[in-house]
Every structure is written in C-alpha cells, then in structure tokens.
Amino acid sequence: MTDNNIFKGKKAAYFTLGCKLNFAETSTFAEMLEKRGVVAAAKGEQADLCLINTCSVTEVADHKCRQQIHKMVRNNPGAFVVVTGCYAQLEPERIAAIEGVDLVLGSNEKADLMQYLSDAWTEKSGADCGEGRGTIISENLHRHHSVKTKEIKSFAPSCSRGNRTRYFLKVQDGCNYYCTYCTIPYARGNSRNPSVESLVAQAREVAERGGKEIVLTGVNIGDFGQTTGETFLELVKALDKVEGIERYRISSIEPNLLTDELIEYCAGSRAFMPHFHIPLQSGSDEVLRLMHRRYDTALFRRKIELVKLLMPDAFIGVDVMVGCRGETPECFEECYEFIKSLDVQQLHVFPYSERPGTAALKIHYVVEDKEKKERSHRLLELSDLKTEAFYKGFIGREMHVLMEKAPKGRAMHGFTDNYVRVEIPAGIAKDEYDNEILKVRLSGFNSDKTALMAELLP
Numbered sequence: 001m002t003d004n005n006i007f008k009g010k011k012a013a014y015f016t017l018g019c020k021l022n023f024a025e026t027s028t029f030a031e032m033l034e035k036r037g038v039v040a041a042a043k044g045e046q047a048d049l050c051l052i053n054t055c056s057v058t059e060v061a062d063h064k065c066r067q068q069i070h071k072m073v074r075n076n077p078g079a080f081v082v083v084t085g086c087y088a089q090l091e092p093e094r095i096a097a098i099e100g101v102d103l104v105l106g107s108n109e110k111a112d113l114m115q116y117l118s119d120a121w122t123e124k125s126g127a128d129c130g131e132g133r134g135t136i137i138s139e140n141l142h143r144h145h146s147v148k149t150k151e152i153k154s155f156a157p158s159c160s161r162g163n164r165t166r167y168f169l170k171v172q173d174g175c176n177y178y179c180t181y182c183t184i185p186y187a188r189g190n191s192r193n194p195s196v197e198s199l200v201a202q203a204r205e206v207a208e209r210g211g212k213e214i215v216l217t218g219v220n221i222g223d224f225g226q227t228t229g230e231t232f233l234e235l236v237k238a239l240d241k242v243e244g245i246e247r248y249r250i251s252s253i254e255p256n257l258l259t260d261e262l263i264e265y266c267a268g269s270r271a272f273m274p275h276f277h278i279p280l281q282s283g284s285d286e287v288l289r290l291m292h293r294r295y296d297t298a299l300f301r302r303k304i305e306l307v308k309l310l311m312p313d314a315f316i317g318v319d320v321m322v323g324c325r326g327e328t329p330e331c332f333e334e335c336y337e338f339i340k341s342l343d344v345q346q347l348h349v350f351p352y353s354e355r356p357g358t359a360a361l362k363i364h365y366v367v368e369d370k371e372k373k374e375r376s377h378r379l380l381e382l383s384d385l386k387t388e389a390f391y392k393g394f395i396g397r398e399m400h401v402l403m404e405k406a407p408k409g410r411a412m413h414g415f416t417d418n419y420v421r422v423e424i425p426a427g428i429a430k431d432e433y434d435n436e437i438l439k440v441r442l443s444g445f446n447s448d449k450t451a452l453m454a455e456l457l458p
C-alpha cells in the first residue's frame, strides 16, 4: 500500500521526451503526485523529486535522455530521481548506473509507478519521512525494475490535459508489427488496450471537467482490441455518443488499419473531425517491402482518395522516413513523386536512425547523413507548399475554432475542425475565449505564415 503522506509538500520537476503518448503519461503521473500533495517546482526552483519519461526512437533521442538525466541530477542535488519510458526499458542498467539516479522503471512497471516510487522513496529516506527537504539520508539507490519485452503486459491508463486545451486519452499501448527500423515493440511490448467501457467512462469524466476535445493516443491505435476482442470502430462509435465532447481526433493510424468502414463512419459522425494522421514512411514499394510495412502505395492512395471523396476539406498529415537502409536515389525519387501526387496537407519528415537490435541493420545499402539531410529538406519544402495551398483554399470561409489559452496581451490561437491553425489578434483576444468554440471568418496568413487570421462572427 502507498503511504499517501510521504510526498506531502514535496516539489517535483518533470521532463518528457518523445511522442504525445509520453507527454500524456507524464501529465498523468504529475496528477497522481499532485493528489498526494506534491507541487510542481517553479522554474529555477530545486525539486525533491525528478521524473524523466524517456524516448528511444533515435540515437539522438537516447543521447538527449542521458543529457537530461545528468542535467536534472546536477540542478537538483539530493533529489530523488526516477527514470521511466522507452529508453529506460531498453537500457535500464546503463541508466541506473548514472550517478544520482535512484529508480529506473521499464514499460511494465510504469503502471505501478506510484507503488515503486513510494517504496524506494521510503527506503532512501530511512524511517524518518517528515516534511520538508533534507529528509533524504542515504546514497542513491541505483535500482532498476524491468521485465523482458514478451512479459510487458500492464497498461498504465492515462487521460490528461497537460497545459493545453485538448485532452489526450491513451486508448492503446504497444505494437505487434515489428517494422524493420523500429524499436518501439521492444520498448513498449505487445499491443494491448483497456475496454471500450472504461475509455467511455474516462471521456465522460473529461466532459464533466469541461473538456471539449479529446485526441486519441496510442502506439498502434488501429490495432485496438488485442486484449478485449473489441474493435477500434466500436470504440469510435461509443466515444462519439459521449455528450459534451464536441471534437475527437485520432492521433495517428496505420493505413492498413484505417478501414473503409472507419472512414465512412468518421465522415458521418457527430464529433470525429475531418483530420487524419497516417504514417506512410515511404512512397516506394521496394522500401515499404524492406521496412516490412503492411501495405503498398496503391492501398495508401486508395485510403487518401476515399477520405477526400467523403470529406473533401479533410486535413491529412503524413509521416515519412528518409534515408533508411535500402532507399536508393531512385527509390527516393519514386517516393517524392508519389507524395507530390497525393492530396495530403502536411509531411512529418524523420531522418532514419540506426537502432541496435533491429532487422534493418541487415540491409546493406546505407544512405549517408548528408544525403538524408538533402532528402529531408526537399520533402519539407514540398510539405510547406502543400500546407500553404490548403490554407489558401479556406480564406474567406466561415469556420468554427476551438480557442486555446494564451498569455495576456498576446494573440490567441486555435484550430478549425479540419485542423487549420487560426490566429485572433491580441487586441481582440480575451481570456474567456479559452476552450470556447467560436465562429470566425478566415482571412490572410499571419506574419510568420503559421496560421490564418480570423475575424469573429456573431
């Protein structure tokens, strides 16, 4: 049992690297600690507890995680330091050996973070767990708990707002796909999910707290149902009925799991927005085959065409990985031309990074870093052209925007249902617009071309 009083009055500092899922999980940990009396340390203030939620998507991510751990240890002398997340699962011993680290928790242990933390905290603090700083008396524990990938079974529920207007509801974790370049299945384990019923209950709670928009997050969301035998479409239909939630977005869904039925349902749904994020990774069939992706370019094109047929205003974001092993110049040109021909609105471009233990390392053809940079650059330019052209099509249109909090005296931003970013000038922005859906008429681009300016309509 957790002794809820041991954390009372303590100050905590949090740091998250990686995906939306990690951010949502960190916010949930922060909420749990808050309920036990922990307050977030202000900027520059020393913390009693440091929690770092790591990522291991690239070599750079691993390096950043280590840097951040060292930095937090340095800036918070004597603090209890706990590290979790994907990098913690993959390299627990290396992280536990870092001077100043007390506790490392792998993916399976994350669900019981509070229990592990309270046990280790009590141990480190000795019998005296009184109030205030200075109760920590022993050396760093350097303890780690993590099971093998196959044994990762737990699901750490998470639904949090963080400091944004939108809520992030974790509906699924893990992945069974084992794409050749990816370490996520090793770090997060097999695909698993809670029941539709429990997720609907979480969405109802969000509505009770006044939340209007929920982003469904997960690692491979479309694979929902491996634990409960339910389907992602069933989840979507059930969530659509939750009163008070006016907008849902699906953070990312594999193209082969974005079924025609799901697209058709979203097109006629009450609250699922015309906004999709679909990982393509490559527009070359040869590269898709080397990556062990479960679709080809023909399937991808069909999905985009169906979305646009049923939701012509839909915003579609696409992930692309450049410079992976096997991507010859010819393959890249094929990829570029394929993407250019697609009616998609934004590209999220990631340069390939070699990951230890992945099957991609057996492919001989290697792309130089300089070439990866050039390919990324070309795709990012293409992305800008596509986004700009899409935004231009909405100038003069009346749309609804969910406004987001902004510091006093600054312009406010928000998104339309189809994910066009909108700006309201500081002169007419008001605090009470935060989390409100406003009717606006869109005009030209803002000064840095990241949003369309809007005029409020009655």
Ligand code: SF4
Residues within 6 Å of the ligand: 175, 176, 177, 178, 179, 182, 183, 184, 185, 219, 220, 254
């Ligand atoms: S679908 Fe592929 S890329 Fe995505 S998490 Fe699973 S293995 Fe990684």
